[in-house]
Amino acid sequence: MNRIKNNTRMPRNSGSTNETDVHADACRLIANSNKPPEPKYENSWTAGVQMFVSFLLAGYGMVAASLLLDKVQHWDVFQVVSEVYILVPALLGLKGNLEMTLASRLSTHAHLGHIDSNLSTLIVGNMCLIQCQAVLVGFLAAMAAVAMGWIPDGQFDIHHAMLLCASSVLTASFASLVLGLIMIGVIVLSKHMDINPDNVATPIAASLGDLTTLALLSWIASLLHRTIGSSIILPSIIIIGGLILVPVCGYIAYENKFTRQALDEGWVPVVSAMVISSAGGLILDYTVSNYSGIAVFQLVINGIGGNMVAVHASRLSTSLHTGQKMDSVLSSTTKLLMVMVIPSQLIFIHTIEYLKAGHTSLTPIFILIYMSAALLQVFLLLTISHYMVVGMWKLGMDPDNSAIPYLTALGDLLGTALLGIAFHVLYAIGDKDSDLGD
CATH class of the missing domain: 1.10.357.20 (SLC41 divalent cation transporters, integral membrane domain)
Incomplete structure (x- = not known):
């Protein structure tokens, strides 16, 4: 704008220069209009509730x-x-x-x-x-x-x-x-x-x-x-x-x-995710044959873990697209999601108990070991998500198209494996109620 003001003081015979400068200013205005809008500040409490x-x-x-x-x-x-x-x-x-x-x-x-x-x-x-x-x-x-x-x-x-x-x-x-x-x-x-x-x-x-x-x-x-x-x-x-x-x-x-x-x-991630999930299915087939109570909790641990890592990847991809400053692995979003693991899991495992849909009693030791497996699963997923999304971006790939299928499939694989380990530990330490491992 200063250039335009200065140009108004120039003689009439310099009109061509004025036209060039005005055109340049117009191009800059158009370029600025194509920039993404400035991201709004997001309160952690508001984000957590949403x-x-x-x-x-x-x-x-x-x-x-x-x-x-x-x-x-x-x-x-x-x-x-x-x-x-x-x-x-x-x-x-x-x-x-x-x-x-x-x-x-x-x-x-x-x-x-x-x-x-x-x-x-x-x-x-x-x-x-x-x-x-x-x-x-x-x-x-x-x-x-x-x-x-x-x-x-x-x-x-x-x-x-x-x-x-x-x-x-x-x-x-x-x-x-x-x-x-x-x-x-x-x-x-x-x-x-x-x-x-x-x-x-x-x-x-x-x-x-x-x-x-x-x-x-x-x-x-x-x-x-x-x-x-x-x-x-x-x-x-x-x-x-x-x-x-x-x-x-x-x-x-x-x-x-x-x-x-x-x-x-979009094709390779989706097909690769199917292969990764199939590996999780093989683990599930083995664990269910030994612990019948594991099946219903597998749906919960994998569902919640998959949803959380999808939100994390989506937010991180948006940050990259909008040019925001990159957070560390232990960002505020990661901490917020980790905090939400416990209430989310408690709500749904008690819903399962209320509906009498499971085969395992919710003893204190069961809840402690199950929660440990769920927290470890989500922490690993969020860490992998950070490096995967950033890595895809550096390779010129759009994480919005590629990251989530891999991450949700890894969520199934990790969740099933960790849940199997949790049930094995419970059985080994003697938490054998009337349903566990039945």
């Missing part, structure tokens, strides 16, 4: 999904096509990663101001991106379920395989449509209410993702099982329609400036 409420919602969504699975497992389709059981954890895990990366991505866009200026472009790009990813992920999960169901018995049923593929593809597509719109609404509403979307979006995505995907899968599989009989025409139409949708949505996402990088980077 996170804790979202963790409670996510936890009760997880409990609701568990109760729903307990109900639908008696439906005919689950009894006749037993491979649906194999499909459930694979599809829920893969879909959960897609929704949580979407939530993390949109939270960063909200902080960068893109929600205000490019909302329609963001909606179109991200809805097409998750459709493309979800359909392929659904097909991949179904293929894995078919293979796992076929290999032990050596019998392949084409009707079961087609039903699984069609159910998975259709469920993934519908769930992505519904959850994608909900997540966009959550982000926009959070911004409007001056709530940090990084604190609430990923846990809400996790809670709604499991419940919505399981409900849709059960309903669609049941409908297809009742209607197709011995025909594979309807499942074939569904699968072909989904596979046609993939390149169309993929092209639109690639042409969108906000989703091109996510389309390039």
Whole structure:
């Protein structure tokens, strides 16, 4: 502005210089307008309340999904096509990663101001991106379920395989449509209410993702099982329609400036996460055979740990995108999340006891050792999250697209392993109540 004022004192014959200087000032103003808005100061108490409420919602969504699975497992389709059981954890895990990366991505866009200026472009790009990813992920999960169901018995049923593929593809597509719109609404509403979307979006995505995907899968599989009989025409139409949708949505996402990088980077983390989670499944299979009470607590420790590390990664990624000063490993966010482990775990393990859903009495020594395992799991996850997110950023990758699938899968692996050790220690020191290790 000083340059413009000085230019007004210059003679008339220097108009060309004035035009050049004014143009330069205009360019600087445009450049400054493209900078991300200055981050608002966030009170630790406010952030803690927002996170804790979202963790409670996510936890009760997880409990609701568990109760729903307990109900639908008696439906005919689950009894006749037993491979649906194999499909459930694979599809829920893969879909959960897609929704949580979407939530993390949109939270960063909200902080960068893109929600205000490019909302329609963001909606179109991200809805097409998750459709493309979800359909392929659904097909991949179904293929894995078919293979796992076929290999032990050596019998392949084409009707079961087609039903699984069609159910998975259709469920993934519908769930992505519904959850994608909900997540966009959550982000926009959070911004409007001056709530940090990084604190609430990923846990809400996790809670709604499991419940919505399981409900849709059960309903669609049941409908297809009742209607197709011995025909594979309807499942074939569904699968072909989904596979046609993939390149169309993929092209639109690639042409969108906000989703091109996510389309390039998003595949390897999701598939790698499935492999890591499978290792956790092998550990769970071993521990459950020795300690039947471990299964229900595995859902809690992994769910809470995964939600906490997703929030941490989302906040850290936003800090990098907005140019904020990097915190240390033991940042205020890390400390805040560690503090919330104890009340979160206590609420849900007592909820399990109240619902009589577990097989283990909550003795003081059990709570002490279980809490030690949960705290160690979250501390390790948050430490890994810091180095992983920063490392991806330095390598030119967007952590919003890549970090969360790895971290939630590691959460499953660490949680299951540490819980197995905890039960082994309890059994070894003689805390053998009437249920432990039963």
